[in-house]
Each structure stands twice: as C-alpha cells, then as structure tokens.
Amino acid sequence: MDDERDYGALDAFLREAGRDGYLLHASADLADQYYLSGFDAPGPFVTLYTPERTALLVSGLEYGRATNEARADVVRRYADYDYHALVAEHGREEASRRVLAAFLDEFGATDVATNERFPLGVADDLRERGVAVTADRDDVVGDARAVKTETEIEHVRSAQQANEAAMAAAEDLLAEADVVDGVLLYRDDPLTAERVKEEIEVTLLRHGCSLDETIVACGADAAEPHNRGRGPLRVNEPVVIDIFPREKASKYHADMTRTFVKGEPTEAAREFYDVTERAFEAAFDALEPGATGADVHAAVCDVYEDAGYPTLRSDPDTETGFIHSTGHGVGLDVHEGPRLSEGADEALEPGHVVTIEPGLYDSAVGGVRIEDIAVVTEDGYEDLTDYPVEFVVE
Numbered sequence: 001m002d003d004e005r006d007y008g009a010l011d012a013f014l015r016e017a018g019r020d021g022y023l024l025h026a027s028a029d030l031a032d033q034y035y036l037s038g039f040d041a042p043g044p045f046v047t048l049y050t051p052e053r054t055a056l057l058v059s060g061l062e063y064g065r066a067t068n069e070a071r072a073d074v075v076r077r078y079a080d081y082d083y084h085a086l087v088a089e090h091g092r093e094e095a096s097r098r099v100l101a102a103f104l105d106e107f108g109a110t111d112v113a114t115n116e117r118f119p120l121g122v123a124d125d126l127r128e129r130g131v132a133v134t135a136d137r138d139d140v141v142g143d144a145r146a147v148k149t150e151t152e153i154e155h156v157r158s159a160q161q162a163n164e165a166a167m168a169a170a171e172d173l174l175a176e177a178d179v180v181d182g183v184l185l186y187r188d189d190p191l192t193a194e195r196v197k198e199e200i201e202v203t204l205l206r207h208g209c210s211l212d213e214t215i216v217a218c219g220a221d222a223a224e225p226h227n228r229g230r231g232p233l234r235v236n237e238p239v240v241i242d243i244f245p246r247e248k249a250s251k252y253h254a255d256m257t258r259t260f261v262k263g264e265p266t267e268a269a270r271e272f273y274d275v276t277e278r279a280f281e282a283a284f285d286a287l288e289p290g291a292t293g294a295d296v297h298a299a300v301c302d303v304y305e306d307a308g309y310p311t312l313r314s315d316p317d318t319e320t321g322f323i324h325s326t327g328h329g330v331g332l333d334v335h336e337g338p339r340l341s342e343g344a345d346e347a348l349e350p351g352h353v354v355t356i357e358p359g360l361y362d363s364a365v366g367g368v369r370i371e372d373i374a375v376v377t378e379d380g381y382e383d384l385t386d387y388p389v390e391f392v393v394e
Contacts, residue, residue: 004149011051013140014113021050022141023104023112023133025122031332032115032141034251038071046100047072048109057103076103097122101129115141139337146329146337147351153375155252156330156353157384160373162207163243163254164387169203170196170216170241174233174262174393184233184262193218193229196241204245215242215257222259222367225324225359236263238272238366240359244334253334255355256385257371260393272360272368273391279303279358280370280389283326283340287356287374287381293344297326300358309360313342320362327355330373352376353384 014022024047028034037047037056045066046057053073058066063077081102086095100122104110111132114123116139123133148156177184177191184191193216200214217229219237233239242257259273279300286299301311301322310321325341330353338344338352348354352375359369372385 004151005144006147007049007051007144010049010140010144013136013138014051017113017134018111019113019134020109020111021048021107021113022136023048023109023114023118025100025114025119026117028251030115030117031145031336034332035141035145036071039066039069040251041066046103048104048107048112050107050109053107055103055107057100076106097125097129101126101131104131113140115139142337145331147349148331148353148375149351152252152331153351153353153384155247155250156254156373156375158250159209159245159247159252159254160256160384162204162209162247163245163256164385165207166200166203166209166243166245167241167256167258167387169199170243171258171260171393173199174239174260177233177262179235179263182235184235190232192232194231196233197229200241200243204243208249209245209247211243211245214244215240217367219366220363223320223361223363223365225361225367225369233262236261236265238265238269238368240367240369242369242371246334251332253330253332254384255330255334255357255371255373256387257357257359257369258387258389259368259370259391261391262393265391266365268362268365269368270391272362272365275304275307275309276358276360276368276370277389278307279322280356280372283356283358284372284374284381284383287354287376288348289350289376289378289380290347292347293326293338293340293354294342296340296348296356297342297344300326304358304360321360322358323361324359327357327371329354348376350376350378 024033026033028040048055055074056072057076066075081099113136116135177186196216217227218233218239221227222240239260244255246253282299282303286296301313304322310318327340329336357371361367374381374383
C-alpha cells in the first residue's frame, strides 16, 4: 500500500458500520477503484479493501500486470477458483458470479460497503448469495481522495505544467492572428475554436497528457459556462479557454481557465474582467486551513454583489452574473471534493487541491472566467498555477 496515504477514516468507517470490507467492481476509470487498487485496467475487476489487506480479483489476462503493478497485498485470478470448470458447467455469467462469491468467502467478507456506482446486477446477485452489500452514502473513499499526499500533489503539479504549455499555445495563436475586416485570420484562414482546441490537444499530447474535450468559447457562447465553443473567434469579444487535462502516467488532472480578447474589449467586458479579478483575489485571501468552502465562496459573492452583479446567493433564479460555484477539488477526477460553494460547511484541510474560478456571464457581453488550481497548506495555500492573468492579447 502507499505509505503516504491515510486510510484511517475508511478503517474507522468499516469498524463503526460493522462491515467486513469495502468492495469495488469497476475498471480503473472509476477513481475510487484506481485509488484503492493502484491498478490501471480498462475492464472491470474487483477490489476488496479491509483494514488488514487489499485483495484484487482479476482475469488471467491482467494477472501478471496486477501482481507487479497493483497497490495490493493479494492478487487472485478467476482460474484460482476453478473458473473454467464452472464455465463448462454453468456458463460464463454464472461462473463469474460463483467466482466472486468464492473470492469474498476466502477473505471472510459477508458484509461489505461500496460506493454508489456499484453495479446493481452484481449487488443483487451477492445479496441472493447471502452477502450484505450497502451503499456508502457518505462517500468515505471520496473524502480520503480529497486530501492529497505529496506524491499526488506532484502529479497535479506536473499535469498543470502541461496545462500551462497548452494555454500558451492557445494564446500564441490569438497573438499571431491578423485582424482583417474585423475577422481573426491565422495564416490566411479564419481562426476558429476548433483550430485552437486542436493546438491545445496536440500540445498536451507532447507533454504526456490528454483530454476528452476542452472549452474555447467566444462571445455569447462564453456566456454559457460549459459551452464548449465552436466556429470563428471574433475580434473584440472575450474568448474563454478552459483546459482540464489528465496526465497519462499518473491519471491525475489539472484545471485552468483564462479569458482573452484580441482587439479592444467593450467597456462592459472590461468591467466584467476587472471585477472578476477582484473576486479571484478575494477567494485566495479567504483560502486557508480551517476555512470552509462556503467561506471562500462567500468572499467571491461579496465582491460581485458589492459591484452590483447578481449571484445565485442573492438571486437563486438569475441566469446572468455569477451563476456557478467558486471551485471544486481536482485529482483522479477533474471534479471531486471538496466543494467551494454555498452550503460547503466542512473545514478545508492541508492537502486539499482546489480550483478558484469566479466568473461573470451575460449573453449581451459574453463571459469572463479566471481559474487557478491551488493546494491548501498548513499556513495558507500554494498556487500550483504559474500563468499570467491578462485580458488583452497583443
């Protein structure tokens, strides 16, 4: 097991709930699965965590890798439980069910907890075989994942360095674009959101990272916080670029947003940006151990509301202004705990890696968002982002 990681809260949860272990049945794409097993497999496999040991059940195809790579004390394969004989007698599905039951029986697991994404069919079958399966509605593993070790923080830092290279590549395209009759041209072709995304993705690949999608949204598109953006980018209009890559080797994410204008922003857009920069700074002023996510979010809302802009705190029905939370945790998932939002009343701890991303949105103006990623420390925070906050691209 990873000696840096603290599984004390998970152990206490299992003891207090009277559970024999924590059971997962998923591929490594499920962050909890990868976190507990340390094994990166594309297909479903089984992890049983107990305070005494972590045991894996994998196919014969993955057995060698799991034995060498997994963060586990014991690795079992289906063949260890006479899988092929069971297939001949009962068929593959029933054989797989019987193997899982035998695996749990070997380790004395008759009462297990699991996360809320555990397969319903597998849970039903285990219950029919006398194994109690209970959903962990408190997300104990998610809470453990939220407090990052030094190694995990370095993984995020590495992903963020790649992110910054990609953001620089995107900004360079805007800087090098020519303005011809109010249109942005790059090497005589219209500069589009699609072209900028391509540059971002290629740059990330060269730095060992990947992403499924990113945001390059201009003008009214940018007024919708999760609009991915499309088509030509326009002069004098805000362009929101939000990049959230995953490092391939570690599987940890980063997250960063900048908003750029090529040309001259409108007075309203400039005001959006200036107020958002003040909100951004206020959030960092409030970020420290012992503060809550709600405290940080409130600091941002105060700046916006004092400047006359609506927030969801002042108007829960507003569709303009500050219409999302201040931030979220980042790690194996790009969105995980802790939350920086209204109602997030748990204290922030050293090791929490979070985004700070205030923004203002109005289709008549466009959208503006600024986002850094930071880690809470014993005496405050460390901003893991080293990229300038600038609005106008020269």
